[in-house]
Amino acid sequence: MKQRFVMKCGGSTLAALPESFFGELRELQQSGVSPVIVHGGGPAISETLAKLGIETEFVGGLRKTSEAVLDVVEMVLSGRINKEIVRKMSSCGAQALGLSGVDGQLITARLVANADEIGFVGDVTDINAAVIEGVMAMGYIPVIAPVGIDAQGQRYNINADTAAGAVASHLGVHQMIVVTDVPGIMRAVDGVKQVLPVVTVADIDEMIASGEIYGGMIPKVRAAVQCIQGQVQEVVIVSGEEPGVLTKAVREGGVGTRIVKGV
Incomplete structure (x- = not known):
């Protein structure tokens, strides 16, 4: 196939x-x-x-x-x-x-x-x-x-x-790709915002509650979580403006944020 x-x-x-x-x-x-x-x-x-x-x-x-x-x-x-x-x-x-x-x-x-x-x-x-x-x-x-x-x-x-x-x-x-206008879910590390490579659904709930995910990003991540159903095990949030982003997401990984059901 x-x-x-x-x-x-x-x-x-x-x-x-x-x-x-x-x-x-x-x-x-x-x-x-x-x-x-x-x-x-x-x-x-x-x-x-x-x-x-x-x-x-x-x-x-x-x-x-x-x-x-x-x-x-x-x-x-x-x-x-x-x-x-x-x-x-x-x-x-x-x-x-x-x-x-x-x-x-x-x-x-x-x-x-x-x-x-x-x-x-x-x-x-x-x-x-x-x-x-x-x-x-x-x-x-x-x-x-x-x-x-x-x-x-x-x-x-x-x-x-x-x-x-x-x-x-x-x-x-197995995998859904959600194309948006952000490179993924961000977290500040030593004052510098970095894309989180992997988060769980539970992590997202915690980050919304703590305020780490806020504003316009909340509906984006909640929408991505809605896609995790049936055989879909993970959703990748990527920016459509990043060159070669679909090829990376489909074949290589290491791009955007993978949201998974759990670990």
């Missing part, structure tokens, strides 16, 4: 990545590695909702999703962001195919337990891995927008990190 990995990236992060990053995806693909990309797009969704005058709010870190908000979520994720990523990859010579979780019932979902509070937000119940495998078998990199569907045809807004973890688990992938 070909080497494969699942990469999760926010839509705004992907949009800001240099052309060399997409070129590296092409090189990995041409060398026989099979990437799968699951992307978000929160800032673009908020921006579009504001332009349309549709109110939005977050409950427990998840966007409260009415039918009107859901229309915008699908339009932005499955349309604008998904196709922007595919265009960028194609322009670098990579073979990419954009998919929504609705396509081929790729992501089956059900309402979250607190749906009365947050509306049409879904928990993933199944991943149609055969669709992803088929796309990869045709020589394309799947680029997946996290919109789910149920047997009755109801759409759901799926947290991108949750969707990425579910995709990785159903594909039997």
